[in-house]
Amino acid sequence: MRSEARIGVVGATGAVGKVTLGLLAGRGYEHVRAFASARSAGSSVAYGPRSLVVEEATPEALEAADADVFLFSVGTSASRELVPAAVSGGAVAIDKSSAYRLADGVPLVVPEVNGDRAVEHDGIVANPNCCTIPLTCALDPLREAAGLARVRVATYQSMSGAGAESMERLRAQSHEELDLLMEWDFDGEEFDEEEKIRLETQKILELPELPVSANCVRVPVLVGHAETVWVETEARLAPEHARELLAASPAVDLEEFPSPAKAVARGDRVLVGRVRRDPTAENGLVLFLACDNLNKGAALNAIQIAELLLERRALAAA
Amino acid sequence: MRSEARIGVVGATGAVGKVTLGLLAGRGYEHVRAFASARSAGSSVAYGPRSLVVEEATPEALEAADADVFLFSVGTSASRELVPAAVSGGAVAIDKSSAYRLADGVPLVVPEVNGDRAVEHDGIVANPNCCTIPLTCALDPLREAAGLARVRVATYQSMSGAGAESMERLRAQSHEELDLLMEWDFDGEEFDEEEKIRLETQKILELPELPVSANCVRVPVLVGHAETVWVETEARLAPEHARELLAASPAVDLEEFPSPAKAVARGDRVLVGRVRRDPTAENGLVLFLACDNLNKGAALNAIQIAELLLERRALAAA
Numbered sequence: 001m002r003s004e005a006r007i008g009v010v011g012a013t014g015a016v017g018k019v020t021l022g023l024l025a026g027r028g029y030e031h032v033r034a035f036a037s038a039r040s041a042g043s044s045v046a047y048g049p050r051s052l053v054v055e056e057a058t059p060e061a062l063e064a065a066d067a068d069v070f071l072f073s074v075g076t077s078a079s080r081e082l083v084p085a086a087v088s089g090g091a092v093a094i095d096k097s098s099a100y101r102l103a104d105g106v107p108l109v110v111p112e113v114n115g116d117r118a119v120e121h122d123g124i125v126a127n128p129n130c131c132t133i134p135l136t137c138a139l140d141p142l143r144e145a146a147g148l149a150r151v152r153v154a155t156y157q158s159m160s161g162a163g164a165e166s167m168e169r170l171r172a173q174s175h176e177e178l179d180l181l182m183e184w185d186f187d188g189e190e191f192d193e194e195e196k197i198r199l200e201t202q203k204i205l206e207l208p209e210l211p212v213s214a215n216c217v218r219v220p221v222l223v224g225h226a227e228t229v230w231v232e233t234e235a236r237l238a239p240e241h242a243r244e245l246l247a248a249s250p251a252v253d254l255e256e257f258p259s260p261a262k263a264v265a266r267g268d269r270v271l272v273g274r275v276r277r278d279p280t281a282e283n284g285l286v287l288f289l290a291c292d293n294l295n296k297g298a299a300l301n302a303i304q305i306a307e308l309l310l311e312r313r314a315l316a317a318a
Numbered sequence: 319m320r321s322e323a324r325i326g327v328v329g330a331t332g333a334v335g336k337v338t339l340g341l342l343a344g345r346g347y348e349h350v351r352a353f354a355s356a357r358s359a360g361s362s363v364a365y366g367p368r369s370l371v372v373e374e375a376t377p378e379a380l381e382a383a384d385a386d387v388f389l390f391s392v393g394t395s396a397s398r399e400l401v402p403a404a405v406s407g408g409a410v411a412i413d414k415s416s417a418y419r420l421a422d423g424v425p426l427v428v429p430e431v432n433g434d435r436a437v438e439h440d441g442i443v444a445n446p447n448c449c450t451i452p453l454t455c456a457l458d459p460l461r462e463a464a465g466l467a468r469v470r471v472a473t474y475q476s477m478s479g480a481g482a483e484s485m486e487r488l489r490a491q492s493h494e495e496l497d498l499l500m501e502w503d504f505d506g507e508e509f510d511e512e513e514k515i516r517l518e519t520q521k522i523l524e525l526p527e528l529p530v531s532a533n534c535v536r537v538p539v540l541v542g543h544a545e546t547v548w549v550e551t552e553a554r555l556a557p558e559h560a561r562e563l564l565a566a567s568p569a570v571d572l573e574e575f576p577s578p579a580k581a582v583a584r585g586d587r588v589l590v591g592r593v594r595r596d597p598t599a600e601n602g603l604v605l606f607l608a609c610d611n612l613n614k615g616a617a618l619n620a621i622q623i624a625e626l627l628l629e630r631r632a633l634a635a636a
Contacts, residue, residue: 151598152548175489175491176540178539179578180474180544180608182606215592219474219539220496220538239507259499261495274507278470280469290498
């Protein structure tokens with residue numbers, strides 16, 4: 001039975017980790033353990049009506065944990081240290097960091113888009129960037145119907161995407177100080193966040209040559225990411241047809257004016273709206289989307305991957 | 319002498335009106351009168367170290383005011399009622415509303431872009447939308463060097479663009495409630511704000527066929543608008559060349575990471591940065607800009623139009 005699965009949540013005290021525990025508790029999982037860094041070890045975290053004592057996430061502890069699945073929501077360097085230990089202990093690691101997303105042999109999965117790829121894992125399945133997940137959910141139905149020629153995306157990303165400390169920093173600001181932020185790492189002209197959206201979208205959609213241009217901005221909103229997307233398709237696609245395709249997609253809800261707050265209120269869906277013709281391109285469409293970056297954009301997507309593997313009894317490496 | 323000009327500020331108690339008075343006082347104008355609706359008449363507004371008693375803006379009062387120039391920052395319906403009275407009293411009306419922007423015979427002016435058009439007025443000069451002003455300031459130097467083929471713009475607009483009441487509404491919100499807003503009027507699929515950006519950009523740049531696609535979003539920032547711009551030029555333009563052209567432009571300051579707060583700190587300039595190649599288009603560039611929407615995006619642009627007319631002794635209708 002699904003709820004019998006033994007699940008380890010690593011990074012359990014972070015913003016995504018807490019949402020992960022809430023979702024797992026709501027889905028009835030009974031054998032869940034919480035792991036975090038030494039700093040949080042010994043504290044307790046809510047798990048539905050119960051609480052879990054946080055264990056220290058060391059390679060030894062994860063290797064010995066006898067779990068079926070680990071859900072990792074930690075930084076890239078922590079993932080690099082801990083994920084191999086979890087895998088060598090016999091578990092599947094579903095990793096939210098960018099450490100393994102582009103690695104050969106590691107499926108990068110949005111279940112509604114390329115779920116079949118998940119079973120091809122060799123112990124690790126990567127969970128995409130929180131902007132890439134909703135973007136590919138919106139692009140996939142259009143790709144299937146008309147092919148994709150090029151994608152431009154301007155992001156409006158919430159502070160929670162930068163972790164719980166950034167949320168506290170926003171809460172501490174006066175309204176006069178609210179500003180747009182561009183505190184991303186960069187190498188050359190592109191932010192690493194923009195590169196992730198480009199390369200991950202290409203990998204998930206299996207269109208390695210798809211031209212993607214992203215511009216990433218963080219906005220003073222606590223939770224919920226939004227994106228303006230210009231997409232050019234190979235074949236002409238009327239906006240009303242695109243809306244029908246999106247409405248029929250399992251990950252998407254059509255919404256007249258998507259916003260982060262609306263996305264958080266319905267955390268498991270990608271809200272897509274304002275689908276209209278791009279007057280600048282022959283086969284162009286413009287749309288606006290919003291998604292709860294902690295939920296479908298992170299924790300839920302990882303749980304959906306885990307459940308897909310559990311259902312297909314695909315926990316052993318391929 | 320310029321500072322001898324008799325100037326009436328209509329809408330003096332609003333967000334743009336207050337900035338207008340501050341700028342006029344700083345520039346040494348001595349004969350300034352403040353007008354507003356009956357609700358504010360009799361109150362006083364700061365004018366440098368002095369204060370001005372607010373007069374009621376009726377058609378009769380404006381017609382009899384014997385002013386050289388009126389700077390209007392009122393709603394469209396108030397402008398429709400009051401601007402003709404100001405003009406029939408012999409003044410030039412510089413109007414910030416959208417009432418006259420697209421009218422034949424009314425110049426729509428960004429002084430650094432198409433200042434020469436201002437003198438062709440017939441009593442009214444229109445001040446463009448607060449997103450159009452910085453957009454055309456950034457596009458103009460690229461147009462001159464390489465021609466423009468198409469423009470896509472995603473806006474991040476501050477609450478002050480919706481007036482002082484919207485700023486108060488934002489200030490009253492808890493941080494948990496901060497959200498992106500799309501409270502624009504719309505007719506069909508396009509918001510009126512998006513239509514303004516499209517049609518005004520075409521008029522100012524005198525490129526009536528230029529394809530422009532705008533997507534407008536209001537962000538929880540008090541003052542300062544930002545825009546992500548994808549621009550395709552007719553001829554290829556290297557990003558470093560585009561940066562040189564922008565740096566040499568009178569309205570633009572290059573800034574590595576423009577933001578609303580930085581734009582407000584330097585209110586008279588359009589900050590442009592992140593100029594890079596758009597990997598999805600042969601001759602495409604991406605850039606990010608920010609501008610103080612109350613200052614260069616509104617009040618200052620109007621004052622610059624007035625000063626241009628004063629310098630060229632072009633206050634009489636052409």
